Amino acid sequence: MKIRRIFAAMLLIVMLLASSFAAAESEGNLNLTGLPIVNTPETIRIVFCKHDMDSTQNNLKYAVQKAAQETNVLIEWEEIPQIDFAMKVSLMFAGGNLPDMFLTDGGDNYVTSYRSQLLPLEELLARYAPEMWKIISEPEMLAEFKHDDGHVYSIPSGLASNEQNDAPGLFIYNRKYFDEVGYLPTNVDELYTALKTIKEKHPDVIPLSTTQKMWAGHFSQLCATFGIRIDPTAETRPAIIDGVCVAPWTDEKLYDCLTFYHQLYAEGLYDSDAFTQTFDQYISKGYSDQMALFIAAWPNSVCGDPLMEEYEFMDPIASPDGAVIWPGRVNQPCTRRGGIFLPKTTTKAGIALRLIEYINSSLENKLTWYCGEEGKDWAIDEETGLWHQLTADEQAAIGYTPPSGGQWTTGFCDHGPFYLTVEDCALRDWSRDPARYKIAKIREISKYFPDPKDNYPNVFEDPDVKAERAETGSEILSCFNEFCATSVVNGIMEASWQEYLRRMDDLGVNEYVAQWQEYYDAYSPYGNR
Numbered sequence: 001m002k003i004r005r006i007f008a009a010m011l012l013i014v015m016l017l018a019s020s021f022a023a024a025e026s027e028g029n030l031n032l033t034g035l036p037i038v039n040t041p042e043t044i045r046i047v048f049c050k051h052d053m054d055s056t057q058n059n060l061k062y063a064v065q066k067a068a069q070e071t072n073v074l075i076e077w078e079e080i081p082q083i084d085f086a087m088k089v090s091l092m093f094a095g096g097n098l099p100d101m102f103l104t105d106g107g108d109n110y111v112t113s114y115r116s117q118l119l120p121l122e123e124l125l126a127r128y129a130p131e132m133w134k135i136i137s138e139p140e141m142l143a144e145f146k147h148d149d150g151h152v153y154s155i156p157s158g159l160a161s162n163e164q165n166d167a168p169g170l171f172i173y174n175r176k177y178f179d180e181v182g183y184l185p186t187n188v189d190e191l192y193t194a195l196k197t198i199k200e201k202h203p204d205v206i207p208l209s210t211t212q213k214m215w216a217g218h219f220s221q222l223c224a225t226f227g228i229r230i231d232p233t234a235e236t237r238p239a240i241i242d243g244v245c246v247a248p249w250t251d252e253k254l255y256d257c258l259t260f261y262h263q264l265y266a267e268g269l270y271d272s273d274a275f276t277q278t279f280d281q282y283i284s285k286g287y288s289d290q291m292a293l294f295i296a297a298w299p300n301s302v303c304g305d306p307l308m309e310e311y312e313f314m315d316p317i318a319s320p321d322g323a324v325i326w327p328g329r330v331n332q333p334c335t336r337r338g339g340i341f342l343p344k345t346t347t348k349a350g351i352a353l354r355l356i357e358y359i360n361s362s363l364e365n366k367l368t369w370y371c372g373e374e375g376k377d378w379a380i381d382e383e384t385g386l387w388h389q390l391t392a393d394e395q396a397a398i399g400y401t402p403p404s405g406g407q408w409t410t411g412f413c414d415h416g417p418f419y420l421t422v423e424d425c426a427l428r429d430w431s432r433d434p435a436r437y438k439i440a441k442i443r444e445i446s447k448y449f450p451d452p453k454d455n456y457p458n459v460f461e462d463p464d465v466k467a468e469r470a471e472t473g474s475e476i477l478s479c480f481n482e483f484c485a486t487s488v489v490n491g492i493m494e495a496s497w498q499e500y501l502r503r504m505d506d507l508g509v510n511e512y513v514a515q516w517q518e519y520y521d522a523y524s525p526y527g528n529r
Contacts, residue, residue, distance in 0.1 A: 031354075037358060042073060043076050044073060044075060046076070047092065050080060052081070054413065061410065070358075073351060085104065086109070086110075089102065089110060089114075090113075093113075098346070100351075102340065103339065104341075104415075107336075108461075111153050111338040111341055121152050129357035132155065143459070144460075156340075157336045157416065157418065158415070159414055159420045160419070160424070163425075166328050166446065167326060167328035167442050168232050169216030169217055169218075169221055169232065170441060172293070172312070172313055174310055174311055175311070175312060176310060187320070189320075192269070195269040195293070205291070205292055206291045206292065207264075207268075207269045208264065209270075209285065209294045210274050210294065211278075213278050214282065216297035216301075219485075219488070220232055222261060223254065224316060226253045228251045230249075235480075236476065238513045243524075245516045247512075255492060256320065258487040271291075275485040282302060299311040313441040316448050326449060328446065329450065330452075337458065367387060370411050370413070371411040388429040388432040453524070453526035456524070461519075
């Protein structure tokens with residue numbers, strides 16, 4: 001009897017310890033580790049910024065269906081087109097109709113504008129998503145995510161780095177036209193001669209074209225041919241030269257730059273629609289093989305797949321004083337710092353964060369959300385451990401035809417709730433990707449990009465300070481774009497140049513540059529604090 005009582009007491013102790021351990025590993029229906037995330041299915045509501053090239057409902061995507069089976073977490077998606085997203089998010093916060101989680105295109109403004117209504121995440125991440133918290137809490141990463149009140153309010157999404165975006169746009173030329181010229185131009189004098197030769201041989205061809213309606217095709221990139229560095233992804237920011245902010249919009253070299261391109265315009269060597277054409281008009285010229293040289297992120301984005309093989313990337317062109325520069329940034333951070341955030345009103349923060357942890361628990365899970373289904377949309381080479389998105393030929397070889405509309409009908413692009421780290425991105429096998437040609441060119445010309453110290457850091461700023469500076473920057477950029485367009489089309493004179501400089505002075509361009517210098521000095525590791 002005594003032995004039996006001892007055994008019963010020991011069994012009771014074991015049961016109490018087990019129940020105590022189980023309690024520590026769960027919160028009611030929510031499991032803090034393992035799968036499923038919840039024992040009984042629960043639904044969370046996510047407001048989602050839908051990629052322009054995505055025509056598939058999220059609930060039909062393989063990643064979402066797989067996650068529902070494995071986690072018991074069901075998602076009620078509110079899918080909003082990117083063009084309407086900011087406005088609708090604003091209305092939601094104003095009206096109080098808030099979801100459990102926002103999944104955005106990553107802009108900082110969402111987080112800074114609505115911060116008072118968002119959940120501080122550092123303690124919640126440490127409890128519900130410890131692996132994600134390890135990533136964010138790394139000192140360099142935390143510097144980008146911590147606000148001035150000491151809290152973290154957002155989770156990164158998308159890709160930490162994406163080499164094919166290291167340069168926004170590149171010169172792209174049609175081989176058949178430049179083969180007739182006999183050389184590729186290396187400076188502006190050779191560029192003029194080459195374009196003139198093409199026009200003489202092919203009167204119906206547009207020798208050079210750009211468009212203001214595409215982020216990677218702006219006229220501002222042509223300013224690099226005169227040694228003026230303007231990043232088309234951040235045109236309102238001053239350039240940084242050796243740690244000093246300077247105004248590219250009033251650079252004295254701009255006068256000669258506009259004089260040169262007016263000459264091209266007047267002689268029919270530069271597209272007469274360069275400052276007015278829509279993106280659709282731009283690509284219609286590309287699809288009909290009308291352009292000999294243009295600027296874009298990728299040939300087929302303008303000329304289409306059938307003509308893509310006729311085009312190649314060209315090196316940057318030297319300025320009259322011999323400088324060769326191009327806007328870009330090696331391994332630039334593409335982290336969508338404002339990608340994911342949770343409003344204070346949610347009662348399901350633990351479930352939402354456990355879902356984020358699950359999605360980011362393996363490279364395979366991340367790629368499922370990024371690209372689609374393994375073996376159909378992406379694959380990992382067993383020998384090398386490298387991953388790549390399957391090409392159309394590879395998909396055809398296995399008898400798989402993805403939905404029409406491109407790869408983002410099966411995956412989420414970089415709008416998804418995953419975060420591919422620098423290490424994950426380094427495992428991408430570009431040699432098996434159509435982008436390998438651009439990657440090779442970017443690596444080749446990266447020596448012409450700004451020095452690392454001549455890039456701005458990313459921080460979450462006070463929204464009022466940022467908004468005030470943004471308003472000034474918008475006015476300055478508008479003035480610059482208008483002057484460039486009128487000068488290229490109508491010509492530039494000393495009187496119009498001086499009037500333009502006076503207008504810029506009235507807009508406070510020098511004070512604006514000084515504000516950016518303060519920002520750089522305060523936050524950059526290279527700044528003078």
